[in-house]
Structures are given as C-alpha cells and as structure tokens.
Amino acid sequence: MKLLRRASLTRIIKEADLILEVVDIRDPLSTRSEFVERLVKKLGKKLIIVLNKCDLVPVDIAREWRRIFSSKGLNTVLVAANTRSGIKTLKRGILRIVKSMRKPVKVAVVGVPKVGKSTIINALKGKSSAQTSPYPGSPGYTKGVQLLRIGEGIYLLDTPGIAPLKKGIEGIIRGRPIEQLPDPVKAAVILIHRIIRHSPHAFKIAYGIDEMDPEEILKALAVKRGWFYKKDKEPLIDEAARTVIRDYLRGKIPFFLSPNKT
Numbered sequence: 582m583k584l585l586r587r588a589s590l591t592r593i594i595k596e597a598d599l600i601l602e603v604v605d606i607r608d609p610l611s612t613r614s615e616f617v618e619r620l621v622k623k624l625g626k627k628l629i630i631v632l633n634k635c636d637l638v639p640v641d642i643a644r645e646w647r648r649i650f651s652s653k654g655l656n657t658v659l660v661a662a663n664t665r666s667g668i669k670t671l672k673r674g675i676l677r678i679v680k681s682m683r684k685p686v687k688v689a690v691v692g693v694p695k696v697g698k699s700t701i702i703n704a705l706k707g708k709s710s711a712q713t714s715p716y717p718g719s720p721g722y723t724k725g726v727q728l729l730r731i732g733e734g735i736y737l738l739d740t741p742g743i744a745p746l747k748k749g750i751e752g753i754i755r756g757r758p759i760e761q762l763p764d765p766v767k768a769a770v771i772l773i774h775r776i777i778r779h780s781p782h783a784f785k786i787a788y789g790i791d792e793m794d795p796e797e798i799l800k801a802l803a804v805k806r807g808w809f810y811k812k813d814k815e816p817l818i819d820e821a822a823r824t825v826i827r828d829y830l831r832g833k834i835p836f837f838l839s840p841n842k843t
Contacts, residue, residue, distance in 0.1 A: 587616070590691065593742055594620055597689035598682055599627045599675065602744075605696045606632040606659075607837040609646055611751040612693050614744035618655070627678050629656045631671060633697040636661035638837040645840045662700040672705065676732070684734030691742030694755040695830055702739055705731050750775060754826050762823070769822035770795040772829060776836045787834045799825070 594600055600621050605612040609632060621628045630650050635643045643659050650657040658674055660667035679686040690698045706729050727739040746752040750771045753762070762768055773795035776783050784790045790801045802824065803809070803816035810817055828834050 587745060590617070590742065590744060591620060593689050593691065593738060594624060594626060597626065597687045597738055599629070599678055599686065599688045601629050601631050601671075601675075601688060601690045601701065603631045603633050603690060603692035603696045603698050603701055606634050606638055606643055606646055607832075608751060609650070610838075611747055611749060612696050612755075614691075614693060617691055617744050627656075629658055629671070629674055629678070631658055631660050631701060633660050633662050633701065634832060635659045636664055636666065637832045637835075642837060642839060649840055660701065660704075662697050662704045665704050668704045671701075672731075675705075675735070679735060686735050687728075687738050688731070688735065689738040689742055691744055693744050693746055693751075698742060699739075702729060702737055705737060707731075754830065759823050759826050762826075765819055765822040765826065766796075766799065769799060769825045772826060773798055776829070776834060779838060780834075780836045783835050787828065 594617070600617070602614065602617050602621075613630070618628065632643065632646055632650070647657050647659055656674065656678075658667060658671045660671055662668070675688060679688075690702055692698050729737040729739050731737050746756050750768065753768050754772065759765065773784070777793060777795075781793070784792070784798050788798075788802055788805065790798055790805070792798045792801050796818070799818040799821040800816045803818050803821040806821070806824075808817035808820045809815065825834070829836065
C-alpha cells in the first residue's frame with residue numbers, strides 16, 4: 582500500500598507547479614512528510630508548509646513552530662482552516678510564488694490523512710466544493726482528481742494527496758477508518774497516555790472525567806454515555822475508545838506538543 586501511495590503521490594507532485602503540504606500543528610513533526618519535502622526539492626517544485634488547526638494551540642506555540650520550520654528554509658504559513666483564519670495570508674503566499682510562472686498554474690494540496698486538506702481546499706476556493714470529514718475513511722475522503730479554480734489561471738488539484746504515514750500512534754489512528762482498527766482500545770490507551778503526558782487535565786475538560794488511568798477513562802466515558810454490553814452490562818469500552826480517537830482527530834480533546842518539549 583505504501584508503494585502505491587508513493588507512486589500516486591509522485592505523479593501528483595510531478596503534475597503540480599506548487600505544493601501545499603498541510604500539517605497538523607498540534608503534532609507537526611509526526612504529521613509532516615519528509616518524503617514529500619525531499620521529492621518536491623528533487624523535482625524542483627515550490628513548496629508551502631501549511632501549519633493547520635492553529636486555533637487548537639496557543640498563539641506563542643503556533644508562532645514558535647512556524648519559526649522552527651522557517652529556520653529550515655521552508656516557506657511556512659499558519660492557518661486555522663475551520664475558521665478561515667490565515668487563509669488570506671496563504672492566498673497571498675500562493676500568488677507571490679506563482680506570479681512569475683507560466684499560466685495555467687496547478688497547486689496540489691497534500692498531507693497525511695485528516696490534517697485538513699479538503700477544508701483548506703474549500704477555504705481557498707471560497708465555497709464548499711470538496712466534501713470534508715474529520716475521520717479517516719469516511720465519506721469526505723477525496724476520490725479521483727478534480728481541478729478547482731481559485732484565481733485567474735490558478736487551479737487546485739483536488740486529489741487523494743495522501744503522504745506516507747510515520748510509525749507511532751498518529752500513523753495508527755490516521756492510517757485506516759476508525760471502525761476498521763483491529764484493536765481500538767489498545768490504540769486509545771496509547772493515545773490517552775500521550776495526551777495526559779502533555780495535557781493532564783484534557784479529559785476533565787473534554788468529558789468531565791477526573792481519572793488519569795487510560796482504561797478507567799474509557800470505562801468512565803462508556804458509563805457516562807450509557808454504553809454497556811447487553812450480556813453482562815459491563816462498560817462498552819470499545820465504543821468509548823473509538824469516540825476518544827474521533828474526538829482527538831476533530832480537536833475536541835485539548836492537546837498539543839510544545840516545540841521545547843519534543
């Protein structure tokens with residue numbers, strides 16, 4: 582699957598003149614793709630790193646991540662696509678880069694699953710022409726290729742621009758539909774441990790749950806929601822686990838990595 586992804590992604594990047602790599606700013610190191618960045622450089626294409634979901638982190642954290650990426654020579658823009666914050670800045674950055682290019686210019690939006698690619702496309706175009714969904718494998722997954730006009734002679738390549746995933750929990754929960762995770766409880770426990778390490782009160786804020794043990798958090802959430810197995814009336818922690826993963830992906834659970842603690 583990775584080889585097919587890479588071959589498809591390579592074709593997309595070859596076809597485009599400018600690449601927007603969308604990254605989840607809550608964990609930009611795990612959700613960026615060095616493969617994309619190396620390939621863009623090798624093919625002589627232009628690149629903008631779009632640090633998305635900036636509304637989910639403090640302003641100083643967002644600015645520090647931008648500084649870090651910019652210090653590596655990467656053109657970097659802060660965006661919160663859901664609220665359209667930063668979209669005008671991103672558009673100006675695109676126009677500045679493509680103004681000397683021969684028209685038509687094609688702009689590809691790529692990134693690992695569920696960093697907000699379709700939402701970025703919608704925001705750039707000005708209306709919801711690309712379906713969006715916060716969960717991997719659900720109906721918002723882009724199928725096929727479309728050209729979306731965003732300016733005079735400037736087109737977005739609306740494609741399945743999925744970059745290869747890294748190992749670790751981000752790769753696990755973004756790599757397939759949540760309903761198809763072979764062990765959602767194990768994935769959720771790893772995720773909860775990680776969240777609590779960086780945001781100790783996250784589950785109190787999100788669900789009103791004071792527990793700190795991941796399995797106890799899942800049990801408490803199942804009880805709160807009234808989810809029980811029919812046979813023995815034990816808490817249905819599988820459903821609680823899937824809910825935690827969904828809520829993390831859509832930003833309901835407060836979490837971010839500090840650049841100074843990664």
